[in-house]
Amino acid sequence: MLQAVPSSSELDDLVATTERMRASIESVITGRPDLVRVTLAVLLAEGHLLLEDVPGVGKTTLAKALARSIDCTVGRIQFTPDLLPSDLTGVNIYRSQTHEFEFRPGPVFAHVVIGDEINRASPKTQSALLECMQEAQATVDGHTYPLPRPFLVVATQNPVEMEGTYPLPEAQRDRFMARLTVGYPSVESELDMLDLQDAADPLGHLHPVTDAAAVGRLIDTTRRLFAAPSVKRYVVDLVTATRQDPGLRLGASPRAAIQLLRAAKAVAAMDGRDHVLPDDVQKLAEPVLSHRLLPSTESRLSGRSTSDVVADVVARTPLPVASTAGTQRPRRAIG
Incomplete structure (x- = not known):
């Protein structure tokens, strides 16, 4: 059964709230502005964000500004080589008064x-984030605890300074919906x-302009946007093209296709x-x-980056052709 697309009032509320943020x-x-726009899209798409650039360009400032714009709980982790998963x-x-164990939640x-500087943590500690980022839960001593919603990880790393760092494994990089380079300002x-x-x-001077409950509603609104079968096929075509490109050893995963479509819905909603x-x-x-x-x-060896590969893939992948077959849109919700 097709789910009704968001009503005009729901979209107006989403646009107004994201504009304030x-x-x-x-x-x-x-x-x-493009950097901020994609950051908000990742939030609405319920993904996670990796900010990668040289020191001092505002990676942590961007993450803090996003957190302060929402009336919600914020956890801060300074990744170091001696950081443990339990941290x-x-x-x-153990509480001797009650003779029971009490769970003390961590910053996740x-x-x-x-x-901050996620690539300074050991692989063991980095892997502790995998379950949290993918399943929005954490398992401690055999007990699984749900994480709050919305749940967004904004991680930073310095790609230049390699001493004392541990490169992120492919499995963890795949958990991040988007990677952004802040760059130098004009x-x-x-x-x-x-x-x-x-x-x-x-x-x-920053004060919250919305709260966690409102962001959760905006996420639900974003999920209900309509994507035609031809657009979904276009997403799959792009991902498939990366797997067949001779310049790559590893193409994009099925998770990448899912997250690309979700991010596209968020941009459309905004x-x-x-x-x-x-x-x-x-x-x-x-x-x-x-x-x-x-x-x-x-x-x-030729200096061709993965960004160059993606640009080539986008350039040579045919755009979807408008068709009436199989593109029936669900009715708009009343509101």
């Missing part, structure tokens, strides 16, 4: 989890930054549409797919 974040992260998920503590039991944006941050903490366009998929192909791919030796 965007304005809040951009008051700190200036001059990079993330929590531990059971929060709506927004900010992980001259004008950097001048504005100097004026803004010279006198006070740039995050000090534009006030109840349906996904191929343009939405194209714009998100690079941040959603590139970090999941492994280049071949020839590609590395």
